[in-house]
Amino acid sequence: MVKISAVCGMGLGSGLLVKMGIDKVLENNGFKSRDDFLVEVADISTARGMFADIYVTTTEFAERLGDINAEVITVKNLFDKKEIEEKLLDTFKKVFEKKKKK
């Protein structure tokens, strides 16, 4: 299972939006939540401790995450599922395949 962390300031607003977008995009592409992937909302203070495979966030927070041993994807329009799909899907599939082999 690929663990994805949707990061925002407090985990109350934009992080939830990102999570909902990712859930929809991945499910539309045939992946199952809790089976193939799990999206959790994190705030910027807890994000690094989530040990996610992929972090999805805005440009601002990507800078704050700093060096991290994971894929980091930045989204500009959190409501735009097309943008989330374009930026996330290839990376997700790559990580998904890699984890399946293990």
Add this chain to the structure above:
Amino acid sequence: MNLKQLIRPNLVAVDVEVKNWQDAIRAAGRLLINDGAVEERFSDAMIRVAKEFGPYIVVAPGIALPHARPEDGVINASISILRLKTPVEFGNKDNDPVYLVVALAAIDNRQHIEGLSGLADVLGDEEKIKDIKQAQTKEKLLEVFLN
């Protein structure tokens, strides 16, 4: 809670003139305060969050989503919607200037998921974004969100 429960008619305003982003957040906060949805201190809390975390609250082109914590004086879970007469800069290089301020007053993390999901459906729809920009009255603007 769904959007209809969260966005009540007196929580919507159009063509509001503000000087800067703090003013814009305050004006959106004022709608919530006047409705009794939040305490007076909620606006300051939203500004503090925006300063603390940077202009990430501009979550889409032209759209800011200021919010604060439930313990910053939220009484009833609500969303206020403010369309600005003249867009203002929030300091977000990707998505400035902001013409729409959507202020979130959440009671807890779970309860407003349904509302946020409804909000995402509206604000992720290009046709609805056009309607939001063109709505002549606050009643018309509210309709875009509820229909």
